[in-house]
Amino acid sequence: MIVSLLTIGNELLKGATINTNASWIGKNLFKVGAQLNKQITVKDNHSAIISALNYLFENKPDLVIITGGLGPTADDITRETLFEYFGANAILDEFYWKELSDYFEKKLKKPISENNRSQALVPDIGEIVPNPVGSARGFKFKKDNTTFFSLPGVPLEMKEMITSSIIPWINDHNPIVLKQIKIRTSGKPESAIATIIEPILNEYEHYEYGFFPSAYGVDIIVTGIDEGTLNEIDQKITFAIPELIFTKSDQNIENVIVKLLAKNNRTLSTAESCTGGLIGHRITQVSGSSSVYHGGIISYSNEVKEKQLKVKHDTLMSHGAVSEETAKEMASGVRLALSADIGLSITGIAGPTGGTPDKPVGLVYIGYSDKEITFGKKLLFGKNRSLNKIRSSQAALNLLYKELMKDI
Amino acid sequence: MIVSLLTIGNELLKGATINTNASWIGKNLFKVGAQLNKQITVKDNHSAIISALNYLFENKPDLVIITGGLGPTADDITRETLFEYFGANAILDEFYWKELSDYFEKKLKKPISENNRSQALVPDIGEIVPNPVGSARGFKFKKDNTTFFSLPGVPLEMKEMITSSIIPWINDHNPIVLKQIKIRTSGKPESAIATIIEPILNEYEHYEYGFFPSAYGVDIIVTGIDEGTLNEIDQKITFAIPELIFTKSDQNIENVIVKLLAKNNRTLSTAESCTGGLIGHRITQVSGSSSVYHGGIISYSNEVKEKQLKVKHDTLMSHGAVSEETAKEMASGVRLALSADIGLSITGIAGPTGGTPDKPVGLVYIGYSDKEITFGKKLLFGKNRSLNKIRSSQAALNLLYKELMKDI
Numbered sequence: 001m002i003v004s005l006l007t008i009g010n011e012l013l014k015g016a017t018i019n020t021n022a023s024w025i026g027k028n029l030f031k032v033g034a035q036l037n038k039q040i041t042v043k044d045n046h047s048a049i050i051s052a053l054n055y056l057f058e059n060k061p062d063l064v065i066i067t068g069g070l071g072p073t074a075d076d077i078t079r080e081t082l083f084e085y086f087g088a089n090a091i092l093d094e095f096y097w098k099e100l101s102d103y104f105e106k107k108l109k110k111p112i113s114e115n116n117r118s119q120a121l122v123p124d125i126g127e128i129v130p131n132p133v134g135s136a137r138g139f140k141f142k143k144d145n146t147t148f149f150s151l152p153g154v155p156l157e158m159k160e161m162i163t164s165s166i167i168p169w170i171n172d173h174n175p176i177v178l179k180q181i182k183i184r185t186s187g188k189p190e191s192a193i194a195t196i197i198e199p200i201l202n203e204y205e206h207y208e209y210g211f212f213p214s215a216y217g218v219d220i221i222v223t224g225i226d227e228g229t230l231n232e233i234d235q236k237i238t239f240a241i242p243e244l245i246f247t248k249s250d251q252n253i254e255n256v257i258v259k260l261l262a263k264n265n266r267t268l269s270t271a272e273s274c275t276g277g278l279i280g281h282r283i284t285q286v287s288g289s290s291s292v293y294h295g296g297i298i299s300y301s302n303e304v305k306e307k308q309l310k311v312k313h314d315t316l317m318s319h320g321a322v323s324e325e326t327a328k329e330m331a332s333g334v335r336l337a338l339s340a341d342i343g344l345s346i347t348g349i350a351g352p353t354g355g356t357p358d359k360p361v362g363l364v365y366i367g368y369s370d371k372e373i374t375f376g377k378k379l380l381f382g383k384n385r386s387l388n389k390i391r392s393s394q395a396a397l398n399l400l401y402k403e404l405m406k407d408i
Numbered sequence: 409m410i411v412s413l414l415t416i417g418n419e420l421l422k423g424a425t426i427n428t429n430a431s432w433i434g435k436n437l438f439k440v441g442a443q444l445n446k447q448i449t450v451k452d453n454h455s456a457i458i459s460a461l462n463y464l465f466e467n468k469p470d471l472v473i474i475t476g477g478l479g480p481t482a483d484d485i486t487r488e489t490l491f492e493y494f495g496a497n498a499i500l501d502e503f504y505w506k507e508l509s510d511y512f513e514k515k516l517k518k519p520i521s522e523n524n525r526s527q528a529l530v531p532d533i534g535e536i537v538p539n540p541v542g543s544a545r546g547f548k549f550k551k552d553n554t555t556f557f558s559l560p561g562v563p564l565e566m567k568e569m570i571t572s573s574i575i576p577w578i579n580d581h582n583p584i585v586l587k588q589i590k591i592r593t594s595g596k597p598e599s600a601i602a603t604i605i606e607p608i609l610n611e612y613e614h615y616e617y618g619f620f621p622s623a624y625g626v627d628i629i630v631t632g633i634d635e636g637t638l639n640e641i642d643q644k645i646t647f648a649i650p651e652l653i654f655t656k657s658d659q660n661i662e663n664v665i666v667k668l669l670a671k672n673n674r675t676l677s678t679a680e681s682c683t684g685g686l687i688g689h690r691i692t693q694v695s696g697s698s699s700v701y702h703g704g705i706i707s708y709s710n711e712v713k714e715k716q717l718k719v720k721h722d723t724l725m726s727h728g729a730v731s732e733e734t735a736k737e738m739a740s741g742v743r744l745a746l747s748a749d750i751g752l753s754i755t756g757i758a759g760p761t762g763g764t765p766d767k768p769v770g771l772v773y774i775g776y777s778d779k780e781i782t783f784g785k786k787l788l789f790g791k792n793r794s795l796n797k798i799r800s801s802q803a804a805l806n807l808l809y810k811e812l813m814k815d816i
Contacts, residue, residue, distance in 0.1 A: 010618045013444040015435025016629065017620065019427055022449070027423025036421040038456065041430070041447040044618075048446065055463045073602040073619055107788060115599045133792050154621070156795060210424050270685075270706070276692025277678075277685030280706040284684025287760060287793055295712040298678070298688040300703035304746055308705070308716070338712055352695060385695055 001174050002061040003029055005039040006052050008068035008078055009153055012041045021067055021158055027212065028162060033178025033223055034170045037061070044069050049081045053148075061146055062173065065166065068153030070136040072115040079118060079139070082150055086141045088123030096120045100135060129165050133157050138165070147173075178223045181234045185244040186217035186253060186398045193218050193241065200236045204229065215390040216253070217246075246401050253397045254282045254289075260404040261292035261342075266370075268400075269340035270296035271309055271330040273321065273347040274364065278393045294340045299330065309333035322347050322359050324376035327367030332374050343369040344400050346392050350385045364392045366399055409582045410469040411437055413447040414460050416476035416486055417561055420449045429475055429566055436570060438631075441586040442578045445469070452476075452483045461493055461556075469554055470581065473574065476561030478544040480523040487526060487547075490558055494549045496531030504528045508543060541568050548573075586631050589642045593652040594625030594661060594806045601626050601649065608644045615641065623798040624661070625654075654809050661805045662690045662697075668812040669700035669750075674778075676808075677748035678704035679717055679738040681729065682756040682772065686801045702748045707738065717741035730755050730767050732784035735775030739784075743777050750811075751777040754804050758793045772800045774807055 005025055011017040019041060026036045038056060042048035049069075056064050069078030083090055097120035104112035119135050122128055129138030129149060136152040138161055147169070151161045171177075185193060190213040197220060201209045207224035222233055238245060246253050261268055270279045270293075280296040283289050297308045302321055305311040311329040319325040327345050335343030348364030355361035362381040368374065379395055381388045413433055419425040427449060434444045446464060450456035457477075464472050477486030491498055505528035512520035527543055530536055537546030537557060544560040546569055555577070559569045593601060598621040605628060609617045615632035630641055646653060654661050669676055678687045678701075688704045691697050705716045710729055713719040719737040727733040735753050743751030756772030763769035770789040776782065787803055789796045 010616075011620045011629075012431070013434050013447060014438045014618075014629070015431040015433070015444075016618075016627070018431040023420070023423040023426040025423070026421050030422045036423075037451060038460075039421060039449040043445060051467075052446075058459075071619075071621070072599040074606055075618060113599050113603045115603055133790070133795070156623070156792065210422055212424050272685070272688075274692075275689070276697075276701075277680070277688025277704060277706065280680075280685025280708075281683070281689045281797070284682075284706075284708065284758070285794060285797070289684075290708055290762075293684075293708050295708035295716075296685060296706040297716070298685065298692075298704040298706065300688075300692065300698055300701050301746075304703040308703075308745070337716070338709075350692070354698075386693060389689075389693070 001034045001063065001170065002059065003034050003036050003063045003065065004056040004059065004061045005036055006049075006056060006064065006066045007039065007041045007153070008044060008049060008066065009041070010043050010075070013043060021153065021155055024155070024159065025065060025162060028167070029170070030210065030223075031180060031182070031221060032167055032170050033174060033176070033180070034063070044075045044077055046077060046081050049078065050085055053085055057143065057146060060144075063170070064146060064148045066148060066150040067158055070119075070138070070150065070152045072113070072119055076118070078150060079121060082139060082141065082148075083123050086123070086126060086143065086148075088125045088141070090121040091124055092117070093120045093122045096122075096137075103135075129161060131157055132160050132164060176225065178225060179227050179230055180221055180223040181230050182248060182250065183220045183234070183237055183245055184217060184247045185220065185241065186246055186394055187244045188218070189213070190218050193220070193244070196240050197237055200233065200240065204233060207233065215387055216394050246398065252282075253394065253401055255286050257397060257401055257404065258283065258286040258289050258292055260401070260408070262288070264404060264407050266341040266404075267292055267294055268342045268344065269294045269334045269338035271334035271343060271345040271367075272296060272298050273300060273305070273330070274350040275346045275389050275393050276300060278389050279344065279346065279396060282393060282397070294338045297334050297337065305330065308337060310337070320359065322349055322363060322365060324365050324367075324378060327365035327376040328369065328374050329367075331367030331369035335369050341370055342400070343367070344396055345369075346396050348388070348392055350388045351383050352385055362388055364388070364395070366392070366396045368399060368403060370403075409442045409471065409578065409584075410445050410467065411442050411471045411473065412464040412467065412469045413444055414457075414464060414472065414474045415447065415449045415561070416452060416457060416474065417449070418451050418483070421451060429561065429563055432563070432567065433473060433570060436575070437578070438588075440575055440578055440582070441584060442471070442582055443586075452485055454485060454489050457486065457489045458493060465551065465554060468552075471578070472554060472556045474556065474558040475566050478527075478546070478558065478560045480521070480527055484526075486558060487529065490547060490549065490556075491531050494531070494534060494551065494556075496533045496549070498529040499532055500525070501528045501530045504530075504545075511543070537569060537573050539565055539569055540572060541565050546573070584633060586633060587635050587638055588629055588631040589638050590656060590658065591628040591642070591645055591653055592625060592655045593628065593649065594654055594802055595652050596626070597621070598626050601628070601652070604648050605645055608641065608648060612637065612641060623795055624802050651810070654806065660690075661802070661809060663694050665805060665809055665812065666691065666694040666697045666700055668809070668816070670696070672812060672815050674749040674812075675700055675702055676750050676752065677702045677742045677746035679742035679751060679753040679775075680704060680706050681708060681713070681738070681754060682758040683754045683797050683801050683804075684708060686797050687752065687754065687804060690801060690805070702746045705742055705745065713738065716745060718745070728767065730757055730771060730773060732773050732775075732786060735773035735784040736777065736782050737775075739775030739777035740782050749778055750808070751775070752804055752808050754800050756796070756800055758796045759791050760793055770796055772796070772803070774800070774804045776807060776811060778811075
């Protein structure tokens with residue numbers, strides 16, 4: 001299946017926005033066995049859009065995905081340009097216009113703007129693609145053997161619509177159904193994982209693989225036709241790096257943890273210094289987390305560590321706020337203060353400044369505490385504040401995951 | 409000046425790598441007044457590269473930048489494809505080949521591989537573009553009035569070569585230098601802002617503008633030649649929506665807030681229910697936040713609200729956890745518990761489940777408390793958990809920003 005992507009938006013060409021939509025789409029199509037073969041970005045400009053569509057169409061792709069330019073403002077010209085390109089007339093969808101107007105009046109408590117009227121325009125040929133999370137609906141057109149989907153550029157809306165409309169379309173139209181295995185790991189960099197795993201993967205000629213590294217870990221995805229062979233590969237990988245794998249599904253580690261806590265009937269509390277609330281934020285991204293997560297204390301000052309978490313003044317003076325001892329007392333302190341079964345803590349130097357020769361930027365201690373054991377773990381990351389926060393939170397969640405697995 | 413970009417690489421289309429090269433180039437060209445008008449990504453594939461070059465050339469650009477595919481491995485085919493496209497013959501640069509061989513022997517302590525020989529091939533027409541930080545040199549070709557630069561895809565090398573070779577070329581060839589203003593807003597959707605601002609912007613014919621919406625707010629960027637006119641536009645926009653603007657720089661609202669807190673010599677604490685630590689996470693993304701942010705309490709259960717934040721049991725029983733009263737008590741409670749000047753709180757129903765007819769998903773209350781005043785504010789967002797958390801945190805930070813501005 002040949003798939004091309006047209007991303008529309010001045011902001012992408014000005015570098016105001018990084019084109020994460022393109023990589024997200026590339027990755028998620030790859031997962032269902034439909035690789036992108038081309039991607040173009042053009043301005044919100046009539047002739048640029050038309051020429052890009054012509055260029056992509058030349059290649060006779062099965063599918064063209066178009067993102068961006070469906071908003072209500074004057075620079076959003078994708079809709080009218082596509083209608084023209086496909087020879088469609090615009091009709092006002094009175095029902096949707098009423099729905100939108102009602103939403104503005106009742107929910108947003110203000111009259112709808114005339115600018116929004118464009119969002120209720122539908123083509124007399126082609127189809128509407130529902131938008132489950134926003135007001136800009138998408139369009140679907142066909143020209144010869146090519147199907148075109150036009151979606152809004154807002155990442156959240158685009159993602160929902162790819163998932164609910166385009167992936168099912170691909171699954172229906174892809175003659176060769178590729179299967180895939182996905183193994184999510186955390187704890188080692190891509191190069192280390194590749195050194196171990198590539199010799200295994202290279203034994204299988206017709207099975208394509210990719211390593212997808214991020215600050216959260218490395219995903220290994222292998223695609224191919226035969227399920228039995230994929231299972232064999234899966235087993236070999238699992239045997240090679242059992243301690244790094246946290247799931248073989250699409251879930252994040254926080255989802256896996258919330259499920260394990262619920263299954264084990266255990267509750268969690270967090271004490272965060274350098275991550276400043278990121279672990280709490282990640283846990284509470286999971287719907288249903290309120291039944292297992294009591295809450296946390298963000299102890300960004302020593303005073304809060306002492307007063308709220310009962311870290312001993314002596315500990316802070318003799319070992320320092322960034323130490324294994326403090327991490328352990330934070331973990332047991334928050335567990336007791338918030339009446340939870342488990343306390344998870346992080347203290348460290350996120351950077352880019354604040355390091356010393358003894359305690360450099362990137363030094364992080366994680367603490368874990370339950371009724372039976374309390375322990376700490378030392379880690380050393382780099383100099384980037386934001387990355388250090390993500391990696392610390394991931395390491396802490398990974399440690400918690402391993403503890404929870406011991407009870408299974 | 410018309411500039412187009414061709415990025416070459418399978419990894420970009422699989423989504424294994426985010427195309428940050430494209431946004432970096434877009435941003436840095438924009439800064440010297442040379443906007444990208446098109447960007448294409450294709451695979452390391454001969455015919456895909458040729459067809460992309462033809463497509464870009466059709467537009468008669470002044471400059472085409474090509475990145476990727478100049479490495480020493482078999483899939484790096486950009487060099488030979490370009491030589492063919494421009495009708496150039498490959499000649500071995502004996503001098504550079506010796507330099508490379510010496511580098512391998514003396515610095516890397518290993519014999520050079522025959523694969524590397526390709527990196528010493530130069531075209532008989534066209535020029536070499538020096539690479540100050542790597543072994544893959546670039547090429548410069550001319551066809552009619554279009555100049556083509558081919559650079560390696562390794563970000564560090566590409567950036568050095570853009571800076572040392574391409575920006576100077578643009579400065580020599582660009583007659584017009586564009587300037588820009590950026591205004592960041594929060595609190596109203598793109599459509600509402602456009603209704604107010606577009607009539608102003610449409611008065612200025614040669615000034616390009618764009619609205620860049622995200623879950624955090626809407627950025628307005630205007631570009632044009634004359635600084636005086638841009639200042640005039642800036643003033644008119646500021647006069648029209650003063651309450652929505654939080655900065656005219658590249659900063660996020662959390663950066664602005666940390667600076668304002670430091671300037672006003674005030675300290676902050678947070679009490680988060682539905683956002684689960686997101687506000688703390690955002691504040692602590694700012695380097696230096698530790699001097700103004702004491703920390704926070706993530707009160708995901710009623711027990712934590714009562715015990716840690718001293719929200720009255722009666723309040724929770726009579727008004728509920730999601731109420732203005734609770735938000736106010738959370739804000740004053742965290743301020744006192746953490747000995748800070750200001751307490752900022754959020755309580756709400758993030759969704760997608762947990763709503764009632766009285767208190768639907770998306771209902772959020774923000775609380776603010778300082779020594780003089782404690783108040784709450786009601787908001788209603790949608791059904792998406794992740795988006796509700798971002799929007800709630802943004803609304804709370806926006807409210808805090810406005811309170812801090814009163815002291816300026």
